[in-house]
Amino acid sequence: CLEFEYVEGCDLSAVIRDRGEMPWREAAESMKKLCVIVGRVHLLPGGVVHRDIKPGNVLVRGDGSFALADFGIGGLAANEVTTKTRLGTLGTAGLVAGAYSDLYASPQQVQGLLKANARDDVYSLGVVWYQLLTGNLLMPAPTGAAWRGKLESKGMPSALVALLGSMMEHEREDRPMDAMEVARRIEVIVNPPRPSPTPPAPRAEPPQIDRRMVMGGMVMGGVAAIAAGLYLIRNKDTQPAPPIRNKDTQPAPPIANKALKQWINSIGMKFALIPAGKFMMGSTKELDPSSHDDESPRHEVTITKDFYLGIYEVTQEEYERVMGVNPSQFKGRRRPVERVSWKEAMEFCKRLSELPEEKAKGHMYRLPTEAEWEYSCRGGASNFSIYHFGNTITKANANFLGSVLNETTDVGTYASNGFGLYDMHGNVWEWCIDGKREYRDRAEVDPRGPMEDGSFRVYRGGSWSISAGSCRAAY
Incomplete structure (x- = not known):
């Protein structure tokens, strides 16, 4: 009712x-x-x-x-x-x-x-x-x-x-x-924003983690930067094989973060190896009273292949180098790109894959599925938690509505999860490649939602302009 x-x-x-x-x-x-x-x-x-x-x-x-x-x-x-x-x-x-x-x-x-x-x-x-x-x-x-x-x-x-x-x-x-x-x-x-200083020229070396919190730009009240940052996947088979490990084991726990393999592509984007494994997808009212009906039933999902995922939301500098434009409201080369539609996110992946150095090495990029996103967000944790860092969220953990900032922040401002990924909660939404699917009360292997044209695509992770409840791992 x-x-x-x-x-x-x-x-x-x-x-x-x-x-x-x-x-x-x-x-x-x-x-x-x-x-x-x-x-x-x-x-x-x-x-x-x-x-x-x-x-x-x-x-x-x-x-x-x-x-x-x-x-x-x-x-x-x-x-x-x-x-x-x-x-x-x-x-x-x-x-x-x-x-x-x-x-x-x-x-x-x-x-x-x-x-x-x-x-x-x-x-x-x-x-x-x-x-x-x-x-x-x-x-x-x-x-x-x-x-x-x-x-x-x-x-x-x-x-x-x-x-x-x-x-x-x-x-x-x-x-x-x-x-x-x-x-x-x-x-x-x-109400156009005030002109901001010209950003410095892009650095020749790969971008490093920048923990400075840049304040400024226009605050738009309750108007969210909806179309989100992009998480990109690369086929493991085009990289040298990772260290030998038992494929039947669960993903490495958070303490193993520093040992995870990372690599940098031709435009300086950093990626982390996400190992294949199993996890429990979704949530229930018993585990989290704020969970929604469409987050259940909680069910086992198997991700059968290792993959690489960008450790940051795609930055404005990276997006502009590939697409030639920067549509973002909150300007800053190390801030995540926003105001990007799903089709534009897909086009970014396509153009990135077609860059000469990437194409020569056989690198192929795409958005993650919703299952891959939640698996990556949880960071290899074996026990249920509402966020990858626990069951409570504060302004020290993520950028969300009520955390004072009222705008995006530089990527990498907050601590990473067990897989070495940043900003999985808040800052900007992240697009997934597939559409919304109904969860089933049975184990699934590499599940994917509808892909046909016209399907509503999934975006995950929450943003600076939305409440903490919408930033949950299962939301």
Whole structure:
């Protein structure tokens, strides 16, 4: 069941009727607030989508803050998933034919051929934003180019007009990834960060661990840098064999950290050998009362092959050397790259594999599976713990919401786990290669979630802008 808050006030349609056109800056700030709320819904495990965002479903409190109403047709973007929210439990949901309001529905919702996803909500948000600017509740998504000129003539920045237009694109892939991405881009355009000093030139030697905590850049309130750092895997068979050991043994305990084999690739990225082994994946209410239903049943997973994993989240310096751009909000060459979509993460792996020195040596890079990620995060520990360092988390362990920083930190700022990996909890989310899968009450070998196009991809580890509970190893 769901618990619903009583909101005293009015809905956004009443505001539009009473006020008419809203100044562009006020409309942008209102849309940013609304996108943060919707974005938090999109971040829930399983990919929750509202599917009927319109002014009548946006409640305005007396203090001007918003609440989102009518989740009656909302559901999960992935089938067969039940997820826990602060409000209660959202059960399994699939397509609901015709469950939308025509004026705000994306072309894909109207056609009814594809499962709803976050980009459908982004389309609806775009129409709501346009109605705020025009003061007309009957105004559909605009066509042509004249509307852009009218908004710009009223002082609205062209970049903001372009963002609004991208939200209402006909094709899904041309829209922003989700509502939080829209909120972030509004913040950057309306309140641009102060220019930061030019970073020093990239060092010729491989990057070393930098424990300095760099403060600065723009703080974006509750707007998260969603699209995460990348953990990369390289086939063990292209490296000299590691020291001989019993393949049937469990992974080395944390005390063996310094003995683990590491290597550095052609652009200075450091990797650690992750030995094959078994672990218990997931969590239960008995072990961790804060665990979610989709984290169980806890089950044995076997990783059959050794692999190499980047010991740090991919840095901005590394990403820019491969991709030629740096999309990050919080600038710093040793900070993790953020604002990277799953497709961009995959492209980074592809381009890194195609670098001449890497290609000549047969090095192939990819994102880890969700199982490989959790196995690596736990660091070879034989006993259950909520985090790789124990059952409690403080600002001394990781960068998460409430740890004072309110932005990303340099990679390697906090202590590593038993495999020599840093920032497995907090700082920025990390993409996995596969989609969300339902856990089964039986042992599995090298499990992998759905890989077909359109699947919602898994990201793990939490970030600087999210609570400690979302940074857990099993989350």
